[in-house]
Amino acid sequence: MTSPVGITLENLSIRFPVYGADQRSLKKHLARIAIGGTLGEAGKSHAPVVSALNNVSFRLEAGDRLALVGPNGSGKTTLLRVLAGVYAPDDGSLETVGKVASLLDLTLGLQPTATGFENIYLRGLIAGLTKAQIQAKTAEIAAFSGLGAFLGLPLKTYSSGMLARLAFAVATSVDADILLMDEWIAVGDADFRTSARDRLLSLIEKSHIMVLASHDTSLVKGLCNKFLHLEHGQATGVMPIEAMDEFMAARAAGRVASAA
Amino acid sequence: MGRWRLWTSLALHDIASRYRGSVLGPFWITVTMAAMIGGVGLMYSQLLNLSLREYVPWLATGLVFWTLFSQVITEGCDSFIASGTIIKQTAIPMFSFIFRMLTRNLINFAHQIIIVAVVLVWSGLWSQSNPLLSLVGLVLVMVNLSWLALVTGVVSARFRDVPQIVNALVQIAIFLTPVFWRPETIKAHRFVLHGNPFHHMLEVTRRPLLGEPVQPESYLILIVTALVGWAVAFALFSRTRRRVVHYL
Numbered sequence: 001m002t003s004p005v006g007i008t009l010e011n012l013s014i015r016f017p018v019y020g021a022d023q024r025s026l027k028k029h030l031a032r033i034a035i036g037g038t039l040g041e042a043g044k045s046h047a048p049v050v051s052a053l054n055n056v057s058f059r060l061e062a063g064d065r066l067a068l069v070g071p072n073g074s075g076k077t078t079l080l081r082v083l084a085g086v087y088a089p090d091d092g093s094l095e096t097v098g099k100v101a102s103l104l105d106l107t108l109g110l111q112p113t114a115t116g117f118e119n120i121y122l123r124g125l126i127a128g129l130t131k132a133q134i135q136a137k138t139a140e141i142a143a144f145s146g147l148g149a150f151l152g153l154p155l156k157t158y159s160s161g162m163l164a165r166l167a168f169a170v171a172t173s174v175d176a177d178i179l180l181m182d183e184w185i186a187v188g189d190a191d192f193r194t195s196a197r198d199r200l201l202s203l204i205e206k207s208h209i210m211v212l213a214s215h216d217t218s219l220v221k222g223l224c225n226k227f228l229h230l231e232h233g234q235a236t237g238v239m240p241i242e243a244m245d246e247f248m249a250a251r252a253a254g255r256v257a258s259a260a
Numbered sequence: 261m262g263r264w265r266l267w268t269s270l271a272l273h274d275i276a277s278r279y280r281g282s283v284l285g286p287f288w289i290t291v292t293m294a295a296m297i298g299g300v301g302l303m304y305s306q307l308l309n310l311s312l313r314e315y316v317p318w319l320a321t322g323l324v325f326w327t328l329f330s331q332v333i334t335e336g337c338d339s340f341i342a343s344g345t346i347i348k349q350t351a352i353p354m355f356s357f358i359f360r361m362l363t364r365n366l367i368n369f370a371h372q373i374i375i376v377a378v379v380l381v382w383s384g385l386w387s388q389s390n391p392l393l394s395l396v397g398l399v400l401v402m403v404n405l406s407w408l409a410l411v412t413g414v415v416s417a418r419f420r421d422v423p424q425i426v427n428a429l430v431q432i433a434i435f436l437t438p439v440f441w442r443p444e445t446i447k448a449h450r451f452v453l454h455g456n457p458f459h460h461m462l463e464v465t466r467r468p469l470l471g472e473p474v475q476p477e478s479y480l481i482l483i484v485t486a487l488v489g490w491a492v493a494f495a496l497f498s499r500t501r502r503r504v505v506h507y508l
Contacts, residue, residue, distance in 0.1 A: 026421040085351025088502035108349045113277035125266040
C-alpha cells in the first residue's frame with residue numbers, strides 16, 4: 001500500500017456568519033455606521049456567527065471507510081463540504097491528496113433547458129473532466145441511465161424519476177480517490193434501485209477513501225470500517241466501527257446520567 | 261484558467277437556452293440592435309442636423325459598445341449570486357463565474373458587431389477604419405470591466421441593494437455619456453465628460469473604427485484605472501474569497 005491518497009485535518013474550525021434579511025441590506029449597514037452603534041445592541045454590529053465545526057482533527061489514509069454519525073445539525077454535511085473544498089477553514093488546516101468526488105448534491109448544475117446529453121457534458125466539466133474524458137464516458141452513462149432517446153430532449157420534459165436516473169448516472173460516473181457521500185443514495189424504480197446499488201458499491205470499491213454521513217447504523221456498519229461522532233461541531237477521534245455500539249450505548253447512558 | 265471549457269460551455273448554454281425554440285435564435289440580438297439603430301438613427305439625425313451617412317456610424321458604434329459595457333457591469337453584480345448553487349457545492353475557482361459572464365456578453369457582442377461592419381461598409385468609412393487599434397482598446401476596457409465585475413460581484417452577494425444601485429447608475433450614465441451625440445458638441449462643463457470613465461471607454465473602442473484619432477488622455481486614464489482597480493479588487497478578493505460562499 002504505497003498509495004499517497006490521504007486526508008489530514010488539524011484543529012480545523014468552521015464558523016458561519018449568518019447573513020439574514022436583516023444583515024444584507026446596505027441601508028441598515030450604513031445606518032448602523034451612522035448611529036455609531038449606540039442604538040444597536042452591543043455585539044450585534046456583525047452577523048451572528050454559528051460555530052459549525054470546532055477544532056476537528058483526524059487523519060485518513062487509503063483503505064479507510066469513515067462513517068460520520070451524529071444528530072441533525074451536528075456538522076456532518078459541513079464537514080463533507082469542507083472535505084470537498086467548498087468551505088475554507090477559519091482556523092486549522094486541511095490537506096487532501098487525491099482526486100475528490102462528492103455525491104452531496106446529485107442535481108448540481110443540471111440545466112432544465114439543456115438536453116440530457118448536454119447536461120452530461122456540463123456536469124462532466126463541473127466535475128473537472130476534459131472533453132475527451134467526458135466523451136469516453138457518455139455512452140456508458142447513457143446506457144446506465146436507460147433513458148435512450150429521451151437524452152436528446154431537454155430536462156424539463158423529464159419526470160422526476162427520469163431526472164433522478166440521469167443525475168445518478170452522471171454523478172456516479174466519476175473516478176475518484178476520495179469519495180464523499182451524504183446518506184446512501186436510493187433512486188428510481190425497483191429495477192433501477194438494484195443496479196444503482198451495485199454501481200454505488202463498485203464506486204466505493206474503486207475509491208481509496210470513502211466518507212459517508214449517515215443516520216442508518218446498520219448501513220454504516222456494513223460499509224465502513226471506522227467512525228467519527230459529531231455533536232455541536234465537536235468531533236470525537238476516529239474509532240474502529242466495532243466500537244460503535246459500545247460508544248452509542250455509553251453516550252445514551254451518559255445522557256441518562258446527566259439528566260438524573 | 262484551465263477551466264476555460266467550463267465557462268465557455270456555461271456561457272454558450274446561457275445564450276442557447278435564452279433563444280431555444282425561436283426561429284432566429286441568437287440573431288434576435290442582431291435584429292433588435294439593428295432596429296434600435298435604424299429607429300434612433302432616423303430620428304436623432306434630424307434632431308442633431310446630421311445626414312444619415314454621418315450619424316449612423318457614430319450611433320451604431322456607440323450603441324453596440326455601450327450595450328456590451330453596460331451589460332457587463334449590471335450582470336457582473338449577479339455573477340456569483342446566479343451561480344450560488346454551484347459555488348455552495350463544489351470547489352470551482354470563483355473567477356470562472358466572472359469569465360462565464362464576460363464570455364456570454366462577448367458572444368452577444370459578436371452578434372451585434374456584424375451591424376457595425378455593415379454600417380462601416382455602407383458609409384464608406386471602412387477604408388480608413390482601424391479595427392486592430394479598436395480591438396486593443398476593447399481589451400483595455402475589458403481588463404477594467406472585469407475588475408469592476410469582480411468587486412461588484414462580491415459586494416452584491418453581501419449587500420443585495422448594490423445591484424439596484426448599479427442598475428440605476430448605469431441608466432443615468434447613458435445620458436451623460438456620448439453614446440448618441442458627439443463629445444465635441446459639449447462646450448461647457450466638460451469636466452463631467454472627462455471624469456466619466458464610460459466616455460473614455462467609448463473613445464478607445466469607437467474612434468479607431470471610425471478612423472478618427474484617440475486622445476492619449478483616454479488611454480492613460482484607462483490604464484491607471486485598470487492598475488488601481490485590479491489592486492483594489494485583489495485586496496478585496498483575498499479578504500473575502502472564503503466568505504463569498506457564506507454570503508450566497
